Each structure stands twice: as C-alpha cells, then as structure tokens.
Amino acid sequence: MNNASPNQAAKQRAGSEEADWFEEWFGEDYLRIYQHRDETEAEHVVELIARVLDGSDIRSVLDLGCGAGRHSRALCERWWTVGLDLSAALLRIARREMPSDPYVRADMRELPFAPRSFDLVVNLFTSFGYFEDDRENERVLVCVAATLREGGTLVIDFLNASEVRTDLVPYDERVENGITIEQTRTISPDDRFVEKTIRLREPGKEYFERVRLLTAKDLQQMLESAGFAIVRRIGDYGGAEWSEHSPRTILFARRR
Numbered sequence: 001m002n003n004a005s006p007n008q009a010a011k012q013r014a015g016s017e018e019a020d021w022f023e024e025w026f027g028e029d030y031l032r033i034y035q036h037r038d039e040t041e042a043e044h045v046v047e048l049i050a051r052v053l054d055g056s057d058i059r060s061v062l063d064l065g066c067g068a069g070r071h072s073r074a075l076c077e078r079w080w081t082v083g084l085d086l087s088a089a090l091l092r093i094a095r096r097e098m099p100s101d102p103y104v105r106a107d108m109r110e111l112p113f114a115p116r117s118f119d120l121v122v123n124l125f126t127s128f129g130y131f132e133d134d135r136e137n138e139r140v141l142v143c144v145a146a147t148l149r150e151g152g153t154l155v156i157d158f159l160n161a162s163e164v165r166t167d168l169v170p171y172d173e174r175v176e177n178g179i180t181i182e183q184t185r186t187i188s189p190d191d192r193f194v195e196k197t198i199r200l201r202e203p204g205k206e207y208f209e210r211v212r213l214l215t216a217k218d219l220q221q222m223l224e225s226a227g228f229a230i231v232r233r234i235g236d237y238g239g240a241e242w243s244e245h246s247p248r249t250i251l252f253a254r255r256r
C-alpha cells in the first residue's frame with residue numbers, strides 16, 4: 001500500500017518533511033469538539049447556496065475540504081457531488097455514512113480532476129487559509145479555477161477577519177461527553193493568523209489550529225487574480241448581506 005501523503009508535493013515545494021498542523025488536527029477529536037456543527041447547519045448552508053444560485057445550470061459539484069461529509073450529503077440530494085479532503089480519518093466516516101457517494105483523498109493544492117470538470121465548487125466552514133505562504137493559498141484558487149467550467153461558481157465560506165480581531169475570546173473551557181476542552185486563541189506575533197490551541201484535559205491531548213486572517217478585500221483580490229469575478233457577498237448562514245461585523249464571509253465568485 002502507498003502511504004505517501006497526498007500533500008507530499010506541497011511539502012517538497014516548502015522544503016519540509018514535518019507534519020502540517022492540519023494533517024494532525026482534522027480527525028475524530030476535531031469532530032468531537034465541533035459536533036454542534038452538524039447536519040442541520042449543513043442543510044441550511046446548502047439551501048442558502050441553492051437559493052442564491054437558483055436558475056444556474058448545475059450538474060456537478062465539488063465539496064472541497066468536505067471533512068466527514070455533512071455538506072456533501074446535503075449537496076448530493078440536489079446535484080451529483082464529489083467530496084475531497086486530506087484527512088483519511090474524516091473520509092472514513094464520510095464513506096461509512098454514505099458508501100455509494102464519491103469521496104477522494106487529495107490535497108487542495110493538487111486537484112486530481114480534468115480541467116472544467118465541475119459547475120460548482122464549494123469550500124465551506126473555513127476550509128481555506130491554512131498555509132503559511134500566501135502563494136500556497138493562491139494556488140488553491142488557481143486549481144479551483146482550472147477545475148471549474150467557464151461561468152461556473154466557487155462558493156467560499158470563510159471567517160470574517162475583522163470580526164475575529166474584534167471579538168476574539170482568548171480562553172474558554174467546556175465539558176463535552178465528560179471531556180474538558182480548553183481553547184486558547186491569539187493573533188500571531190506577525191499579525192497574519194488567528195491561532196488556536198485546543199487541549200483535551202483528561203486524555204491530555206493537545207492540537208493547534210492556525211488560519212490566515214484574510215479580510216473580505218484580501219479574499220476578493222486573491223479570487224480576482226485567480227480568474228474569478230465576485231457576484232455576491234453574504235455575511236451569515238441566514239443570507240444577510242455582508243458587513244464588517246458579520247460572523248462569516250461567504251463569497252460567490254464566478255469563473256471568468
């Protein structure tokens with residue numbers, strides 16, 4: 001069996017052999033901690049996407065960074081959908097839930113699809129901005145543009161950097177299924193990332209998460225240079241227009 005990591009090429013480009021934080025964190029403990037981010041929320045988000053794109057010709061969808069497949073399952077109800085993720089543990093759960101749905105293990109910087117394979121690509125619940133070097137984040141968008149047909153849409157559901165900076169909760173703790181979860185959040189010393197340490201006290205496990213604080217304007221610029229035009233900006237899962245105070249930055253971008 002080939003155990004080479006799908007992000008081997010990216011690691012070689014970065015000159016590193018160490019595991020990246022996102023290879024270690026997105027497993028079963030992640031799901032345990034984010035169990036409130038569930039199927040109901042996912043169905044809500046997919047309904048919002050379907051409402052905004054009503055009338056568009058959509059046949060094939062890629063759920064990029066699908067995790068355990070909560071959005072893929074809702075997307076599959078409407079359109080033919082492929083889920084893609086790097087986490088073998090989360091994909092195992094996705095496949096167990098829906099064995100007949102297609103899931104692919106790959107790195108979002110090396111998409112294994114022919115050009116113009118999809119009408120819609122969705123990247124949901126902050127599954128972007130994980131790479132230290134912005135060129136790697138930009139590379140994801142370039143790969144997505146290549147895999148979308150002309151006129152196809154990318155929906156990117158990202159954090160709102162201005163809201164994260166204003167409302168950052170430096171520490172909280174809660175108990176879930178008898179496990180005490182402590183979370184510490186900071187802005188990185190270089191001001192580029194929001195960083196989180198997640199500690200499961202009783203088993204004594206610790207994880208790290210780091211997301212690039214890209215503003216709506218940064219994201220728009222990155223999308224435009226990758227060949228997209230922004231067609232809609234939404235600020236929450238209810239569909240409200242985006243503002244500096246919105247909880248989310250949800251951009252609908254059309255491939256030119």
Ligand SMILES: C[S@@+](CC[C@H](N)C(=O)[O-])C[C@H]1O[C@@H](n2cnc3c(N)ncnc32)[C@H](O)[C@@H]1O
Nearest residue numbers: 022026065066067085086087107108124125127
């Ligand atoms: C915050 S989770 C969201 C998962 C899913 N969209 C959801 O809402 O349940 C981010 C996902 O991105 C995946 N991911 C992280 N880095 C990746 C990469 N380089 N290539 C592909 N997927 C990646 C993780 O494994 C994880 O499943």
